[in-house]
């Protein structure tokens with residue numbers, strides 16, 4: 261276990277040395293700064309005050325405004341933040357496998373599985389820190405400025421990071437198989453932005469499709485592909501303080517992580533370098 | 534005492550059964566005793582790096598058996614007792630020399646109380662103290678190589694495997710590396726060097742093996758290879774005449790040169806007979822030497838004899 265920790269620690273440091281994560285940080289900081297400027301300029305109570313007085317709208321309307329605001333912040337973080345995260349993390353495994361690097365690592369008393377796990381935890385913890393920074397930033401801005409403290413909003417840190425954890429299992433597997441960060445990145449984008457959303461909404465297309473076989477295939481694909489779109493929906497539901505429709509995507513995704521990481525370790529163990 | 538490395542019938546086939554199949558090692562057997570400097574020589578593509586990578590678990594053998602320290606080499610804990618300088622290594626460019634050594638110590642699980650001091654010492658030994666706080670991306674090739682040596686000996690390993698340690702290093706740096714290797718040997722370490730720099734190997738190795746196309750074509754000492762037992766060079770006090778040439782016609786004289794000649798000897802009695810003939814004809818024997826050729830000559834002739842991959 262201490263070997264995994266060693267690799268995690270050094271992967272985290274490697275991530276810090278990469279410009280992309282720093283960029284991620286800077287973009288987040290920039291967005292937070294703009295947000296701060298905006299909330300300082302707009303005095304929400306000036307808006308709410310007269311309205312609620314005149315129309316006698318209770319706190320419910322206010323809550324709705326905040327919900328929309330939270331969604332407005334969290335959606336770009338989910339799709340844009342994960343875009344950056346995939347972009348910056350897809351090269352870790354190919355870099356590790358480069359001639360001259362891999363020999364050094366494999367000559368050490370560390371199991372190959374421990375190397376993979378260390379990379380996995382190192383990169384995901386970096387993404388976690390980035391996401392937490394952004395969400396906590398939003399949380400404190402809303403709280404300090406408007407006295408709107410919604411602790412459940414912080415759960416989105418976990419769900420967004422979890423979505424990345426699902427994708428990163430896949431990125432590691434493709435990285436081990438192809439040694440190419442470009443293919444890992446492209447395939448993951450394709451799944452994240454195209455397949456997963458399409459498959460998540462497959463039922464809307466079902467009334468157009470006659471064939472039971474095609475429906476069945478789509479259903480199977482839905483369970484095979486990482487359900488990041490559904491995790492996105494769960495994240496939105498949390499931001500909107502809505503009921504979460506189903507926890508099933510979480511469980512399926514956990515299985516997905518185990519399968520991809522397991523396969524990556526299995527294949528890595530067999531390879532010559 | 535058992536050998537520190539014992540390899541039996543090692544075969545490595547890359548891409549087995551496919552079109553691009555490569556038989557990198559073809560039945561290699563060798564034993565390396567404790568406390569020696571052993572050099573593995575061979576032309577490019579002979580299989581030297583492949584052999585070392587298999588010892589370290591970086592590649593897997595197709596068949597054969599390997600023992601390290603008298604144990605099955607698959608025991609991952611054995612790697613703690615081995616230091617390794619990979620060929621064409623790339624260290625994380627964002628680390629400084631000092632941080633790299635900390636990282637390596639971490640990877641080995643090497644945590645002595647005085648680690649910082651040990652790191653400083655290692656950097657001192659390879660003369661990198663001045664650069665310890667400089668990022669590796671700013672290092673020259675020679676500096677990289679010196680740092681590579683430091684990381685290979687940091688955790689005080691018993692067996693040190695160096696793949697082309699003087700690659701890209703200038704002559705002074707090379708001399709220093711040779712001195713370091715000899716110093717490590719004096720400390721009782723076993724050093725395994727992969728090289729094609731024959732003149733260097735000649736200076737430091739206790740024993741060598743020459744690999745060609747995945748097969749061991751020679752193993753033994755440098756001396757045994759370069760000292761050709763059967764050729765002697767004889768120096769006389771004056772130039773020889775035709776009569777003595779005639780007298781020595783029954784022998785395999787290979788080279789006449791003013792007052793010297795070389796002769797191939799089958800039995801020692803032949804040498805006595807030659808001495809006798811020379812004496813009878815009033816020649817004085819000033820010198821009688823076994824002929825030594827250079828390692829390079831022998832290497833080239835061995836590789837040519839066994840077929841050169843690169844041609």
Ligand SMILES: Nc1ncnc2c1ncn2[C@@H]1O[C@H](COP(=O)(O)OP(=O)(O)OP(=O)(O)O)[C@@H](O)[C@H]1O
Pocket residue numbers: 532533547548555556557575576577578579580581582583584620729
């Ligand atoms: N991972 C690999 N996949 C396929 N072939 C390989 C692999 N590694 C090495 N080879 C082949 O095995 C043979 C031996 O290579 P190796 O690197 O061991 O040679 P070497 O003796 O170290 O050469 P050099 O002096 O150039 O370093 C070469 O033909 C090489 O192409």
Ligand SMILES: [Mg+2]
Pocket residue numbers: 581582583620696727
């Ligand atoms: Mg080599």
